[in-house]
Amino acid sequence: MNRNNRADYLGHIVFILAILLGVPALLGFDGFELNTFARYLSLAIVASALALSWGTAGILNLGQAATFGIGAYVMAMHLKLVASAGNPDGLPDFMGWNNVTSLPWFWLPFQSLTVTLILGLALPALLAWAMGIFMFRARITGVFVAIITLAFLVALQLWFIEEQRFTGGQNGLTGLAPLDLFGWSVDTYSLGFYYLVAGCLIAALVIGSLIVRSKVGLVLRAIREDSQRVRYFGYDVARYETFVFSTSAAIAGWAGMLYALVLEFASPTYIGVAFSLAIVIWVAVGGRESLVGAAVGAILVNLAEGRLSDMFVESWLLILGVMFILFVLFLPRGLYGLLRQGFGRIARLREGQGPKDARAQESAQ
Amino acid sequence: MKRRSFLTRLGAAGTMGAMGGLAAPAIFRGAGQAWAQGAEIPIGLLFSLTGEVAVVERTLHDAALLAIEEINAEGGINGRPLKVHIEDPASDPATYADRARRLFIRDNCVSVFGSYTSASRQAVLPVVEQRKGLYWYPTLYEGRECSRNIMYGGAVPNQQQQDFVPWLVENFGGRFYLLGNNYVYPKEENNVCKMLLDQLGGEAVHEEYVPLGHSDFSSVINRIRSTGPSLIFSTLVGDSDVAFARQFHAAGFDSAKMPVASLTRSEVEVAAIGGEAAAGHLSSAPYYMGYSSPENERFVEAYKSRYGGDQVTHFVSEAAYFQVYQFKAAIEKLDPAEITPEAIRDAAVGVTLKAPQGEILVDPNLHTHLWPKIARWKSDGQAEILVQSAERIAPEPYWAYAGETCTGEGLVRS
Structure with missing residues (x-):
């Protein structure tokens, strides 16, 4: 396992260097390209959040977009209030259109940036915690978790669309002010903003990796393999599952906040099924067993999507779909799995092991 | 793992490599040039x-x-x-x-x-x-x-409604059933419509919003039956409009007595509805194919x-x-x-x-x-224009809101 650890560390360092130095240099420090890439990076955060729960603990959350979307709306609510400061009573324009006369109480906390930043993490985490208690105490696992989270996502999106007096409905929250981050007015086309998002991605990966490598991570992996046996050892399986589920939700909320900043609006499509399934695809492409792998998956798929849609205006979605099918058929463990296999082979060849032993060792893994 | 399956995986990785290759050229593309210089x-x-x-x-x-x-x-x-x-x-x-x-x-x-x-x-x-x-x-x-x-x-609401609503009240009566999808456009059109109805002495007997894409209108049709409005004032869009028109027709309402007056129905929707179900209903728009x-x-x-x-x-x-x-x-x-x-x-x-x-x-x-026109749909899917506005109608995006005007300097509040 040490050899794999070493390779993993190396991968982390390469990835971080690429994000911090390689990408800005390759993009020529161009504002537009950096803005686009910052969007990919914020999506990479939510992908690694999913890898944390899916890859580590085997909890396939098909509703990851729910917590992502809540984060986005939290940030957008703050920016909307800032933008509406000049209106009578500071009332956002869409509320006036829906004949709301005064600011609802649950909008009030978002006037403060600090509270907003805290709620952007806490609300998704709390929600996931409540869902986690309900699901994991009842020992719901596998495909049923996927169905419940997906159903919750659909319900939440409908609710956001229906309650347009408070959420902006189908249009979402638009006409936002730029973020004023403790005196720094954030220009989303600047290098500074790119590094803000990149820094958040690296921080999220570090937090996630610490969990994965800790004893908690070990228990979670054990739960993934055989939760019944872990339970017999005396571990409170539901508590571990709820913990990783909530942490993943908080990180997704964080990603959502950044996403709302990049695109300058929040839309109910962020809480959509299509978007949520896209996250699963990115993670599957990158490899769900590695947080960095999932992040790379998100970045690569979005890069490919951007590039393909440029070249094949009419058929880009189709080409992308075929690629995903190929991935699922031939690379079920994603790019990370492929790399690991390759590394393992090289290392074994170097140690002079015969192919027979290698095969035996591989099956033992 | 078999060697051959490892090779097929390598093949899939090659596909991925191609994706990476596609991605690369975008990275090196520089910023654009000044507008004035190019010929295009x-x-x-x-x-x-x-x-x-x-x-x-x-x-x-x-x-x-x-x-x-x-x-x-x-x-x-x-x-x-x-x-x-x-x-x-x-x-x-x-x-x-x-x-x-x-x-x-x-x-x-x-x-x-x-x-x-x-x-x-x-x-x-x-x-x-x-x-x-x-x-x-x-x-x-x-x-x-x-x-x-x-x-x-x-068109903004005043351009579609300022001639249309008075004409509807005069010809069919002032009891409107307001029906739309649940988003900002239908709500705002209906705000304007209710303001006009107030001035004309009409009333909105019922106001109802269904989710976008909603396609089961049986309860709506029951409510229409029980309220007995002069007409249905519709801001349903897309699939909802098509589904409603068909079910309204199937319910046996007479379009000559209680028409659907729509702000959103065009030749595209009528083609989907089918000429027979759409025939006799009304629209207000600046343009018709016919x-x-x-x-x-x-x-x-x-x-x-x-x-x-x-x-x-x-x-x-x-x-x-x-x-x-x-x-x-x-x-x-x-x-x-x-x-x-x-x-x-x-x-x-x-x-x-x-x-x-x-x-x-x-x-x-x-x-x-624009030149708003009131038209009645015919069974061939085309519109028969009944009233052509006498003059070109100016756009007033804040028509229903006293004290707010959209001008050449942007929004002015007085």
Whole structure:
């Protein structure tokens, strides 16, 4: 396992260097390209959040977009209030259109940036915690978790669309002010903003990796393999599952906040099924067993999507779909799995092991 | 693991490598060049060619592209051809925002034509305003917007309703059943309608909103039966409108006694509804495919010969078409060295143009003076025009709101 650890560390360092130095240099420090890439990076955060729960603990959350979307709306609510400061009573324009006369109480906390930043993490985490208690105490696992989270996502999106007096409905929250981050007015086309998002991605990966490598991570992996046996050892399986589920939700909320900043609006499509399934695809492409792998998956798929849609205006979605099918058929463990296999082979060849032993060792893994 | 399966996986990785290769060239592409220097004028089209709104947006795309091709066939504008960048935002607001960035920032388009839904227009707005670009939006919408970076080619509520509602009250009575999808456009149209009904002594007997895409109207039809309104005032869109029209017809209501009066139904919806179910119901719009004018005959003829004889034109695709000509008229007034989005906008104000619907004019508030027409649908899917407005109607996006006016300097509050 040490050899794999070493390779993993190396991968982390390469990835971080690429994000911090390689990408800005390759993009020529161009504002537009950096803005686009910052969007990919914020999506990479939510992908690694999913890898944390899916890859580590085997909890396939098909509703990851729910917590992502809540984060986005939290940030957008703050920016909307800032933008509406000049209106009578500071009332956002869409509320006036829906004949709301005064600011609802649950909008009030978002006037403060600090509270907003805290709620952007806490609300998704709390929600996931409540869902986690309900699901994991009842020992719901596998495909049923996927169905419940997906159903919750659909319900939440409908609710956001229906309650347009408070959420902006189908249009979402638009006409936002730029973020004023403790005196720094954030220009989303600047290098500074790119590094803000990149820094958040690296921080999220570090937090996630610490969990994965800790004893908690070990228990979670054990739960993934055989939760019944872990339970017999005396571990409170539901508590571990709820913990990783909530942490993943908080990180997704964080990603959502950044996403709302990049695109300058929040839309109910962020809480959509299509978007949520896209996250699963990115993670599957990158490899769900590695947080960095999932992040790379998100970045690569979005890069490919951007590039393909440029070249094949009419058929880009189709080409992308075929690629995903190929991935699922031939690379079920994603790019990370492929790399690991390759590394393992090289290392074994170097140690002079015969192919027979290698095969035996591989099956033992 | 078998060696052979490892090799197939390598093959799949090769596919992935190809994806990476595709991604690379974008990275090295530099920023665009100044507008004035190139011989071509860069413009963008941002209509969804895939996804749920593609059915309508493709017709807008086609109409705008037709105008662009016509202009280029005649040698461009002042001898400079239009270079068109086509993007497919796939009916997704986030993708609209991304593709708008591409068109305005990377491709340096002096103007972009796009969007059907309000949600997509709103998604594009931040980048248009931040980059001081110009976005041509052909769709009727709810008003209450006054951006200096959007050219609005469609009707705002006053243009569709100020003649229509009094005419309906006079001919059918003042008890309106307001029915729409649950989003900002129907609500705002109904706010305006209720204001007019107040003035005319009518009333809204019921006001109801169903989710977008909703298709089961049995309870609505029961309520219509029990309230017995003079007419149904509809702002249902797309599939909902089609489903409602069919079920309303199947329920046996007589369109001559209790018609559906729609602000959103065009030839596209009527084709989906079917002529028999749509026949006898009413619409108010600035343009119908069957309107007779030399400009419209030319437009319909060109559209059909380009895209097929079974295609229809409608009041949004007409605007998508004439907006390209408004753009052309604006550029013609400019010195090639001073073509910027802001200069185009300023030059476009006051432009008059013989559009298929009649002679239209761009207001200083960047909306368009239009010719609303009240029409009854016939069983062949075309409209019979009953009332043509006596004069061109000016756009007033804040019509129902005293103290707010959209002017050439933006929104003015008094």
